[in-house]
Amino acid sequence: MSANTLPRILITGATGQVGSKTIDFLLADKSIVIVAAVRTPEKATAFTAKGIETVILDFDDESTHSKAFENIDRVFMVTGYTVDMLRQSKALLDAAKKQQVKHIVHLGACGPDDTSIGHWAWHQLVERYIEWGGFTYTHLRPQDYMQNLLGYGGKKAIVNGVIYNYVANARLSWVDLEDVAQVAALALAHPEQHAGKTYRLGYDAMTFDEIAALMTAIVGKSFHYEPLSPEVFREAMESAGAEMAYMNCVYDHWKRHAAGTIPGAADTFNNFYELTGKQPTKWNGFIEKHKAEFNY
Template structure:
């Protein structure tokens, strides 16, 4: 079962598992939204799963062998994760592959990492066979969070200076997860894999790649943190604070590490930013 199945990573994983002929159940927040997953696999089984409605967990987990656990960003994400892990154990699940974040193990780390670390530790102590995936920032963030300003104004606004990050395509995270979920359970048990793309890029470099690959000029504007906070107005304060901590980490150069785990686990190199932009070219262009 893939949780978060209609999201950025989850939908890619439904595709990747379906391509391998795996019988996939998609745990979806909304069955109507889940219907689009049938494009990857008309046989995909949709089941309602709401982390905050415990009564949905046992039903969703019935008969499930192996789980990809993706708990979305929420103030309740630690409790949501723990409740789900308990339910998975009660249902006799044989492996949980948990999506975490790069640097989750760092002490004291940032809030986004600490939440994942607590859930990782709970999973490790649960007695369930498990694997942790710790990806760096997704290339998809340039569409999810920056897409509107890239398309509308040809601008990326971030308070990240010249800080670099080894962005990873969610496609590669899904390929890693699919490889692990279809391998022998014992092979990866207890391992934590830091996952990155093949290069560490600044926003200026990403803007250049988008401009050259789409022929739509894009420029990076390094904004003060206060302006970035204003730009997130309407989002809850805890979320704004957590994202600003991450921005400071990128600015200070802590997110540029490059790992070889994608290559080792999938047998091929991770996608470059240029390949990512080429695949998603239309989504970067003005309507």
Template sequence: MTGKNTILITGSTGQVGRLIQEELTHWPHLDIVLASRKPKPHQHSAFKSVYMDYNDRDSIRSALENIDTVFMMTGYSIDMLQQSKNFVDVAKQSQLSHIVHLGACGDNDTDVAHWGWHQFIEKYIESSGIGFTHLRPEAFMQNILGYQGDNNLEKGILKSYFGNARLSWVDCRDVAKMAIQCLAHPTQHHGQTYRLGHDAKTYAEIAQIITEETGIDYRYEAEDPELFWKIAVQNQLELTYMKSIYDHYVAHAQHKIPNADATFSHFSEVTAQQPTDIRQFIRQHLSRF
């Protein structure tokens, strides 16, 4: 890397991307460009924006002009594989210096399909010769509130398809903070894979914490993963990806995913901050409960 470091944020309108934008207000010296395939999504942003579509190599090439480092996030579908190949191929041609890739949780030998797809992407980035840092967040705390547009919350009831599995949780804002550190100091974090999960809890334990913090009696209801699959089919969702989600719900409920509750210290080591725990997250979002 030279002293120059212009950073492109892909997925800038997504859950993590929006939080990266918010956190970047604390880093005014960074040269930031936001990428999106939506028309004029950043008209109220202080940052420069460009159009980019992962399915359009010309738009990728244009978006990468004068860019040194990229936060790379792809969509939730099997198309992530081809889209990531498109991006990495063009990035190599464009002589990009570094990619901070947002992947998924799981050990290297995971048999959860969509986690494995992200690991294929990691290896393809590494094989390109581009500098890299991989982020592997565990379960997003924001999914307690709702998953992909669904509202998990009814007054007094918390629902999920995970059975009584204990998961390792991370606040998306902490993922954003970690990403920015890696983007701002790419040579320092080159070649690293950082797993992000900081508080291991079951949904039943989370319901108890919500009860303690709100004074409202919350209980947990474990839903049958078959209901998730039925909804996915009825709504004509992208079923290859949804089948993987369904399979991992079943595996979690049957306690067949090793190290699902493993926690990691990478966030504190890199940011010199303490990560958000479940109780803090609940307190920050009391109005939702």
């Protein structure tokens, strides 16, 4: 990048929830150029309409990788949720290194460094490969997304006021994905301030019973939680033909949440105000913001 050229930021997962929100937070920043990665020309249309540059990037087509990273300075790296994320991430990072990308902001998963939850650990292996590649980096580790109660895997998470999940009475740590996107945008826009940092992002700890009670009070309709066996989840994934290497990890973590054997599952953190100058979203604010969507 020359002294007269604005830094160019590639957003992978640009059509997804976190990627698209990260772009929204970056749009007003005229000191950078946003480049959205899309899999097909058809998906580029919505970005082009906003004046956002696009490149074709297919994680499974390595012939698209090198071109996508040309003249890119920073990357927001959002991988898919299958075991293929390990192979895909390595290939992407190898291509980024050859194209002299400088900074990687990686969207990972929950957990401390010593986690033994399978898919969380996979994300940490990607983190280590980023570091080994010589990039400057910012690692994001969000806790459970509050948006999961609006819908999960293309299905409603709440049906007629009934919340279904697989964690028994476990208390979990939660984060609004918009807060995650805001931190991602700051780390991309100001890498000098965030390089070498790992940010765990979770700001409100509640059980599903407590969430249901809060929803009842705010929405004005009755909500309650019905816990399901983790076996129901695994059988549903098998019936749907899901990629089971990843889904078995998810099944295992549901079991461990239900048994209360995941250390720090309800940990919350006090870094959001320091990072953004704002208070993080708590459950009461999230429910109020999405009141119409929760109504039935």
